[in-house]
Amino acid sequence: MKYDLVVIGGGPAGLAAAHAAWEDGCKSICILERDKELGGILNQCIHNGFGLHFFKEELTGPEYAGRFIEMLRSTGVEVKTDAMVLDVTHDKQVHVVSAASGYEVLDAQSVVLAMGCRERTRGAIAIPGTRPAGVFTAGAAQRYLNIEGYMVGKRVVILGSGDIGLIMARRMTLEGAKVLACVELMPYSGGLTRNIVQCLNDFDIPLYLSHTITDIQGRDRVERVTVSQIDNKRQPIPGTEMVFDCDTVLLSVGLIPENELSRATGLEMDARTNGPVVYENMETSIPGVFACGNVVHVHDLVDFVTAESQRAGHAAAAYCAGQVAASTVIKPISAGNGVGYTVPQHIRMDAVTDAVSLFFRVRAVYRDAKIVITDETGAQIAAFAREHLAPGEMESIKLPRVLLDKVQGALTVSIEEGK
């Protein structure tokens, strides 16, 4: 089978990319989704708070996904669910296996990678203790509870204050569980402030910052965990141990972009994001292969995934129409003081029309700080004041073309403290 565009992943990123490409006149599109239905992780995110930026109203996850699924229904975009992509070759052949069609090789002119991300597990953070049942990633527990209809535990300790952990603290409480504590290694929360308020404070669930689980005990099922305060070298402080009798531990300790396919394809990767290196239009190091959403960098808000994925979809449609982004002047962007990474990592000046948006995360909490853009000569190109910056909240700035034209060589994004 031949397609102009094959989209790998039918979550919010893939749905938005496919829809944007269709609107631009790309009429031969196939979405490949490994689950039974479209929508991705939104299907299990039954809470509200989605869509305020994009739809200008507050939606639940299934509603947000449903809007895009409806929008696609009126197009000719083909969808294969229960379809697992095994390989994407350098010349854009997509190898896919499904119960309905067996093993197929799809010839694509352009590919959008929208595989999303995965949760870090207990193994990734090496919590000491026995290995009983009852230790779940927060997202796995969310799926059990919200989609399959299984209550995963009665007395719960949550490790990590990422948004999924906080959302699950509220969800488990509403369903009758007792959430004893949320334990965070860092001195600040990894989740959005509003989630601390409405998921922990609303239910008097204590948040222990600069603490971690130092032991999990239980024979068949989790029976208790030990929580210790840590010092500034992240070592447990003896004498600070607290023991919680619980049957369940939920882990919300970070998300990792899922890039087995990208790596096998040979895309240039960014060790800081764990995602592919992308240009201003979300094109990767292989022309015609684009990436968007959590596979590129982990987002906080689906609205921003949608916006980024629409750019990828528009760019893929342009590529299929023969408009290949020229790359005569490339400006690399580097992460300076206080900045963890930037997306995109490169800007092709010829492709920039009016402005480029840069997305990044800071490495610490700042009050009254400035985001500063400098070039290779050290000259300051722009500065943006921010009252509050935190690693848990993705930042973005918009650089107009007129400013970019002044840049000598590479750009650096850094944080300066003080007003």
Added chain:
Amino acid sequence: MTELICITCPKGCHLTVDEENGFAVTGNACPRGEAYGKNELQHPVRVVTSTVRLTGGAAPRLPVKTDKPLPKDKVFDCMALLDAVVAAAPVKVGDVLLANICGTDVNIVATKNA
């Protein structure tokens, strides 16, 4: 004066509410923050999202929400009501599954087609 963090959107504005001056709100970036600040100290409300049993669908559970925010002290009463609700496919987004709950004008509606 009470300090609050707005939960209306992910921005999380730090609000200050002055109870002695008609619950005047400062620190909000948009009108939703002002409304939240005023309400939160006088009669706090929350949208409840959960699931109910589903028969005849692809999945055993159907996601639902309250179509309007519910008084915060009625959240657990609402959860108890949902235990008895059984939705039968086909269901469409927005279908009312339980009307006027807890003596309010708030309805439980489906948030997914099934």
